[in-house]
Amino acid sequence: MNAFVDPVGMAGHSGLTKGEVLLRVDNVSLSFGGVKAITNISFDILKGEVRAIIGPNGAGKTSMLNVINGFYHPQEGTITWRGQVRRKMRPYEAASHGIARTFQNVALFKGMTTLDNIMTGRGLKMNKNFFWQCLHWGPALNEEIEHRRKVEEIIDFLEIQAIRKTPVGRLPYGLQKRVELARALAMEPELLLLDEPMAGMNLEEKEDMSRFILDVNQQFGTTIALIEHDMGVVMDLSDRVVVLDYGRKIADGPPEEVQSNQDVIDAYLGVPH
Amino acid sequence: MFYREAGQYKTSYAADQQIFPIRQDRIGIAVILVIALLLPLAASEFMLSAIAIPFLVLALATIGLNILTGYAGQLSLGTGAFMGVGAYSCYKLVTIFPEVNVIVHILLSGTFAAAAGVVFGLPSLRIKGLYLAVTTLAAQFFLEWCFIRIPWLYNYNSSGAIEVPGREVFGTLITGPAASGTARYYVVLAIVVVMTLLIKNLIRGRVGRQWMMIRDMDIAAELMGVRPLIAKLSAFAVSSYVCGVAGAMFVFFYLGASEPAVFSITLSFQVLFMAIIGGLGSLVGSFFGAAFIWILPILLRVGLPALGVDVAAETVFQVAQMVIGALIIFFLIVEPHGLARLWAIGKEKLRVWPFPYA
Ligand SMILES: Nc1ncnc2c1ncn2[C@@H]1O[C@H](COP(=O)(O)OP(=O)(O)OP(=O)(O)O)[C@@H](O)[C@H]1O
Ligand SMILES: [Mg+2]
Numbered sequence: 001m002n003a004f005v006d007p008v009g010m011a012g013h014s015g016l017t018k019g020e021v022l023l024r025v026d027n028v029s030l031s032f033g034g035v036k037a038i039t040n041i042s043f044d045i046l047k048g049e050v051r052a053i054i055g056p057n058g059a060g061k062t063s064m065l066n067v068i069n070g071f072y073h074p075q076e077g078t079i080t081w082r083g084q085v086r087r088k089m090r091p092y093e094a095a096s097h098g099i100a101r102t103f104q105n106v107a108l109f110k111g112m113t114t115l116d117n118i119m120t121g122r123g124l125k126m127n128k129n130f131f132w133q134c135l136h137w138g139p140a141l142n143e144e145i146e147h148r149r150k151v152e153e154i155i156d157f158l159e160i161q162a163i164r165k166t167p168v169g170r171l172p173y174g175l176q177k178r179v180e181l182a183r184a185l186a187m188e189p190e191l192l193l194l195d196e197p198m199a200g201m202n203l204e205e206k207e208d209m210s211r212f213i214l215d216v217n218q219q220f221g222t223t224i225a226l227i228e229h230d231m232g233v234v235m236d237l238s239d240r241v242v243v244l245d246y247g248r249k250i251a252d253g254p255p256e257e258v259q260s261n262q263d264v265i266d267a268y269l270g271v272p273h
Numbered sequence: 274m275f276y277r278e279a280g281q282y283k284t285s286y287a288a289d290q291q292i293f294p295i296r297q298d299r300i301g302i303a304v305i306l307v308i309a310l311l312l313p314l315a316a317s318e319f320m321l322s323a324i325a326i327p328f329l330v331l332a333l334a335t336i337g338l339n340i341l342t343g344y345a346g347q348l349s350l351g352t353g354a355f356m357g358v359g360a361y362s363c364y365k366l367v368t369i370f371p372e373v374n375v376i377v378h379i380l381l382s383g384t385f386a387a388a389a390g391v392v393f394g395l396p397s398l399r400i401k402g403l404y405l406a407v408t409t410l411a412a413q414f415f416l417e418w419c420f421i422r423i424p425w426l427y428n429y430n431s432s433g434a435i436e437v438p439g440r441e442v443f444g445t446l447i448t449g450p451a452a453s454g455t456a457r458y459y460v461v462l463a464i465v466v467v468m469t470l471l472i473k474n475l476i477r478g479r480v481g482r483q484w485m486m487i488r489d490m491d492i493a494a495e496l497m498g499v500r501p502l503i504a505k506l507s508a509f510a511v512s513s514y515v516c517g518v519a520g521a522m523f524v525f526f527y528l529g530a531s532e533p534a535v536f537s538i539t540l541s542f543q544v545l546f547m548a549i550i551g552g553l554g555s556l557v558g559s560f561f562g563a564a565f566i567w568i569l570p571i572l573l574r575v576g577l578p579a580l581g582v583d584v585a586a587e588t589v590f591q592v593a594q595m596v597i598g599a600l601i602i603f604f605l606i607v608e609p610h611g612l613a614r615l616w617a618i619g620k621e622k623l624r625v626w627p628f629p630y631a
Contacts, residue, residue, distance in 0.1 A: 071492070092499060096498055101496060107492065109488075109494075111485055116482060121497060123498055123499065136478055145286045148286045
């Protein structure tokens with residue numbers, strides 16, 4: 001499994017070392033018409049950590065991820081990526097900057113097999129032109145095979161060999177979530193955003209998924225931002241936790257500290273403001 | 274029993290990624306190609322000219338539409354017009370540069386259709402589904418209007434039609450009224466086979482995956498680095514290119530002469546129906562669909578009298594139309610992946626036969 005670890009490929013895109021600030025969000029506010037989804041939020045994500053983002057339903061967690069990968073553009077605030085203030089960018093640019101994600105509601109390519117879904121994650125790294133593609137021969141074939149090899153490593157890593165050629169639409173939900181993780185990993189991201197990767201899973205599936213997330217973080221050094229409702233999982237996996245409620249940040253710190261924070265307890269118990 | 278992949282182990286990713294990984298499929302395709310090559314020995318001039326040639330050309334047009342609608346998920350009703358662009362471009366090229374090989378012109382004419390496709394594909398960046406279909410409909414009517422109203426396109430012929438001049442390749446006449454069915458058939462077969470192969474390659478590589486990403490989940494596609502502009506417009510370009518070549522061949526190797534009405538909305542729908550019945554997102558389905566819609570009526574017309582059933586030609590035509598209409602409804606509701614899916618299910622059954630649960 002360790003053969004998959006490519007010290008240059010996976011971990012060190014930016015040359016940042018563990019513990020340096022990879023991404024910082026400053027005073028970001030986002031609203032949809034009258035609805036304020038995010039109000040004046042600031043936090044940072046350090047290289048190599050697992051950063052949990054938690055909060056009750058509708059707190060603005062998913063919106064936060066959407067801001068980070070360029071799908072939403074905040075009305076106020078700045079995003080600093082690898083030490084540089086980021087201009088407004090499209091999602092495909094964020095992807096090419098090394099940000100990958102999974103979705104709260106599985107967003108796989110339903111008409112394709114598991115293998116092809118994961119291969120899509122390699123798209124940005126493939127560059128053989130149209131005419132070679134038509135021939136599917138020579139450089140294009142070599143490129144295809146080289147990336148297939150990488151994809152097979154990910155398939156082995158996530159233990160999904162048996163469903164390689166299965167159209168993803170036919171897979172049970174838990175496996176779909178796993179394929180989605182595989183697809184994101186295939187991008188070899190520097191920052192991996194996971195939006196409720198364990199929602200709707202049974203205990204065993206959750207345990208597997210937790211193990212995979214930890215392995216990704218520890219073996220490949222991938223920085224992870226994780227949205228999760230299961231507090232047990234959050235406590236086990238994350239280095240630091242940021243808590244949102246009604247679009248505002250109400251706590252930020254190590255899991256134990258956050259767990260005993262009175263504001264957080266109130267937010268989860270629904271104490272009126 | 275005989276259709277099995279058991280024992281055919283793949284020892285390399287290259288072997289696993291062949292077009293036909295299963296040996297029986299390779300044998301099947303070889304047999305079909307041999308039959309196709311030998312067909313002129315057995316077939317009459319009528320079979321070649323009225324059945325085989327238009328079938329191949331329409332199958333190619335269906336592949337063109339399938340690229341856009343089946344693979345990239347952008348519904349188009351402008352196929353007929355894009356075919357027309359190919360046909361008129363080819364006609365102009367052939368008359369302006371008479372000394373150049375007509376096959377070169379056929380292949381070049383697709384690029385004009387591709388350009389038209391890109392222009393009319395631009396709205397796809399903003400709108401989807403039915404609304405996009407309406408804009409392609411606008412393309413259909415606008416281009417059709419051009420074919421009628423711009424006399425330069427048909428060299429100011431008083432008939433308003435384009436007439437294919439005779440052209441030779443390697444000393445054999447392949448276009449025009451005097452060209453033999455056999456010669457035209459081989460040219461069409463070669464172009465269709467080669468283009469199908471190239472498209473198949475495109476689809477199983479990075480470009481094809483991008484199209485399918487946009488089709489299946491455009492938001493996720495963009496978040497994974499696909500630029501919607503490039504993915505969609507390339508689908509429009511390639512699709513229209515293929516349709517354009519098919520359109521040029523339709524006139525140059527099948528009709529021999531044509532007027533604007535050939536490339537009307539009726540043709541767009543005919544090709545769309547072929548794609549639906551054959552199966553959206555399947556190349557082999559494109560051939561099934563074209564065969565079904567083109568050949569069924571002819572078989573009925575020729576076959577029923579041969580069986581002693583005496584029916585009028587119009588009745589046969591209407592019956593065929595009704596059967597096709599009913600099937601389209603059936604496929605849209607029950608099996609959106611068309612005949613190709615039934616074929617795949619059949620093969621899957623065959624693989625495990627005689628043990629249904631193996
Ligand atoms: N595209 C949108 N248009 C309008 N309102 C939106 C949009 N996206 C999110 N919102 C609103 O922003 C708020 C935050 O939503 P968000 O999805 O970020 O919450 P969340 O914390 O991910 O919740 P959950 O735990 O239910 O997934 C909600 O009130 C939601 O209705
Ligand atoms: Mg959410």
